[in-house]
Amino acid sequence: MGTLTVEDAAFGYGDGTPVLSGVAVTVRPGEVLAVTGTSGAGKSTLLRAMAGLLAPRSGKISVDGAPLTGRDHAVSLGVVLIPQDNGLAAILTAAENISVAVIATGGSPADARRRTSESLDALGLSGQANQLIDELSGGQQQRTAVARGLALRGKIVLADEVTSELDAANRQRVLDLLRAEAARGATVVFATHDPEAAAACDRELHLTDGVVTWPRP
Structure with a gap:
């Protein structure tokens, strides 16, 4: 519910x-x-x-x-919020931003790896997984924020x-x-x-x- x-x-x-x-x-x-x-x-x-x-x-x-x-x-x-300003940590990679969020909400490291890979792939960002947030375009950052939100289920x-x-x-x-x-x-x-x-x-x-x-x- x-x-x-x-x-x-x-x-x-x-x-x-x-x-x-x-x-x-x-x-x-x-x-x-x-x-x-x-x-x-x-x-x-x-x-x-x-x-x-x-x-x-x-x-x-x-x-x-x-x-x-x-x-x-x-x-x-x-309750998961995907904010307008994306809220991503610039010193982390796209994948790290997602994995940290999954673990912080109770997911295991294995869960984090799996959900990170799945959500990045769903947003067409598998190739950007290991790039720092500052290296991504505005649109890629926005999609990374969406991927993080979806990974939290x-x-x-x-x-x-x-x-x-x-x-x-x-x-x-x-x-x-x-x-x-x-x-x-x-x-x-x-x-x-x-x-x-x-x-x-x-x-x-x-x-x-x-x-x-x-x-x-």
């Missing part, structure tokens, strides 16, 4: 005006939800909150009915603008892999400003100026 529910929630940073308010959505295993909107609409804020990195000011976020209490709790429940996969630097072929590759995550039973939330990518998802949650404008309440 991995049903993710946001109930009438508002989010903000510090004491400032809420970035998002009145957000309500449920995403179930096997679904791919697109979160859409222009830059600054609140897509990344919502995914950060879903990942346990930002507590709601009101309302709540829960996984299978249990309120999410923070990032460590989210990780323990199998999350129950809930949150992908934040993970196709923004990719050409059409690699964008489709990533969309197919996110769909495959849903097919194995994961709950997938994909933030994107790309209408074609959003159209490939099961449902869409559209944000405008910090509120949900589609589907309408």
Whole structure:
């Protein structure tokens, strides 16, 4: 299981005006939800909150009915965030970035080797496995971040603008892999400003100026 529910929630940073308010959505295993909107609409804020990195000011976020209490709790429940800025360690190779993440979340060294090889191959990056992150192009770095996220085999996969630097072929590759995550039973939330990518998802949650404008309440 991995049903993710946001109930009438508002989010903000510090004491400032809420970035998002009145957000309500449920995403179930096997679904791919697109979160859409222009830059600054609140897509990344919502995914950060879903990942346990930002507590709601009101309302709540829960996984299978249990309120999410923070990032460590989210990780323990199998919530994986693939961030927009990729979050890769520049001093490590592509393969090392993935292996370290697998081991840190409880995988054995053998698991790490196998999952690293499989995920890099799935993203067309087998030839870049031993290259440092700084030696990779922006698109290759983005695909490495996706490979790391997929290697973690999350129950809930949150992908934040993970196709923004990719050409059409690699964008489709990533969309197919996110769909495959849903097919194995994961709950997938994909933030994107790309209408074609959003159209490939099961449902869409559209944000405008910090509120949900589609589907309408």
